[in-house]
Amino acid sequence: MTTLSVNALAQSLGELPPDQIIFGNSDIMQAVRSRLGKVAAANVPVLITGESGTGKDIIARLIHGLSPWKVGPYVKVNCPAIPGTLLESELFGYEKGAFTGAFGSKPGRVELAHRGTLFLDEISELDMSLQSKLLQLLQDGQFCRIGAQEDKKVEVRVVCATNRNLEAEIEAGTFRQDLYYRINVVNIRMPALRERRGDIENLAAYFLEYYNRKFNCKARPLSSETLAVLRKYHWPGNIRELENLIKRYVILGHEDVITSDLVAREPDYFNSEISLDGPISLKKMTRQCVRELERKVILKVLQHHHWNRKQAARTLGISYRALLYKIRDAGLPSNRALRLRQEEKNKLSDDDKSSSSGAAAD
Ligand SMILES: Nc1ncnc2c1ncn2[C@@H]1O[C@H](COP(=O)(O)OP(=O)(O)OP(=O)(O)O)[C@@H](O)[C@H]1O
Numbered sequence: 001m002t003t004l005s006v007n008a009l010a011q012s013l014g015e016l017p018p019d020q021i022i023f024g025n026s027d028i029m030q031a032v033r034s035r036l037g038k039v040a041a042a043n044v045p046v047l048i049t050g051e052s053g054t055g056k057d058i059i060a061r062l063i064h065g066l067s068p069w070k071v072g073p074y075v076k077v078n079c080p081a082i083p084g085t086l087l088e089s090e091l092f093g094y095e096k097g098a099f100t101g102a103f104g105s106k107p108g109r110v111e112l113a114h115r116g117t118l119f120l121d122e123i124s125e126l127d128m129s130l131q132s133k134l135l136q137l138l139q140d141g142q143f144c145r146i147g148a149q150e151d152k153k154v155e156v157r158v159v160c161a162t163n164r165n166l167e168a169e170i171e172a173g174t175f176r177q178d179l180y181y182r183i184n185v186v187n188i189r190m191p192a193l194r195e196r197r198g199d200i201e202n203l204a205a206y207f208l209e210y211y212n213r214k215f216n217c218k219a220r221p222l223s224s225e226t227l228a229v230l231r232k233y234h235w236p237g238n239i240r241e242l243e244n245l246i247k248r249y250v251i252l253g254h255e256d257v258i259t260s261d262l263v264a265r266e267p268d269y270f271n272s273e274i275s276l277d278g279p280i281s282l283k284k285m286t287r288q289c290v291r292e293l294e295r296k297v298i299l300k301v302l303q304h305h306h307w308n309r310k311q312a313a314r315t316l317g318i319s320y321r322a323l324l325y326k327i328r329d330a331g332l333p334s335n336r337a338l339r340l341r342q343e344e345k346n347k348l349s350d351d352d353k354s355s356s357s358g359a360a361a362d
């Protein structure tokens with residue numbers, strides 16, 4: 001088994017977070033680490049699945065960096081970024097005169113990845129004819145440049161990634177089942193950030209330190225209240241969303257940016273999923289739903305009373321002290337935070353506003 005030392009690889013792979021940050025402490029990430037160590041050494045195709053922003057790109061680079069072909073090329077193809085008509089020539093290359101405008105011949109990325117790793121990101125974007133060509137490559141290592149008379153042979157390790165459910169795509173008839181079996185010899189599933197909440201604090205601290213250094217800022221470590229909010233949030237955009245949020249905090253220098261941002265993304269907070277992978281505790285889930293509902297009601301009443309907590313407590317029929325406790329427990333921003341948010345809002349540039357709303361999709 002390959003020994004994992006991400007730090008030693010960082011230079012050859014471009015900047016990577018340290019080993020303990022990438023894998024954290026959760027059991028689910030330790031399982032990823034162990035699987036990665038085993039598959040990197042074997043020349044088999046790997047399919048990396050997981051929601052957007054979970055680190056699939058990082059894992060693909062690690063597979064290459066830990067493989068015996070690490071001295072060879074690492075060629076990434078971002079399938080959705082290349083228009084359908086160009087993708088075939090980008091991937092497989094072409095011969096002179098293959099089509100109008102083909103004044104010379106050109107190797108494709110498959111060829112450029114010879115004796116290295118070909119990373120096909122968002123593989124579900126390949127159309128059916130390209131899927132057939134890829135299948136041939138995986139079956140016998142052969143492919144044909146556009147306009148060529150003969151097949152070429154190449155030795156390449158293929159790593160694919162997707163945030164889609166390929167089995168559903170097969171059902172829908174848009175993805176070839178035989179290709180799926182070929183690319184999915186080993187599957188690495190990247191867990192969503194909400195499945196590894198115990199790692200959130202360390203990830204946040206890492207990004208804070210990183211962006212403080214990068215932007216030459218001195219943003220302070222996050223308070224325990226803010227960390228509690230981060231631990232509770234649903235994180236639809238996963239680590240990328242957390243990273244962008246901390247980046248905004250470092251630049252704007254105010255912790256309320258975080259709490260007010262997450263409250264604004266409230267719908268995502270309640271979008272809890274029911275995982276059928278393991279046992280389900282009905283009691284625990286019911287308790288969680290009640291807490292979430294309570295939080296939603298409190299938020300609504302507070303907003304209705306323009307964050308006047310005394311009036312809100314009266315409306316809710318609880319004591320002022322009980323409401324303060326519940327606000328803190330639910331990770332809602334304090335009254336002061338909201339006031340500052342209003343001021344902040346006036347100061348925010350258009351640019352900043354767009355980066356905030358695009359944080360999850362960035
Ligand atoms: N385990 C991790 N530790 C530290 N940073 C991470 C980790 N995983 C992801 N990141 C950071 O989060 C961002 C998103 O990661 P990455 O691009 O690898 O995700 P992805 O799964 O490929 O997303 P997409 O499906 O949108 O392509 C990057 O800036 C990356 O550096």
Ligand SMILES: [Mg+2]
Binds near residue numbers: 056057
């Ligand atoms: Mg990616």
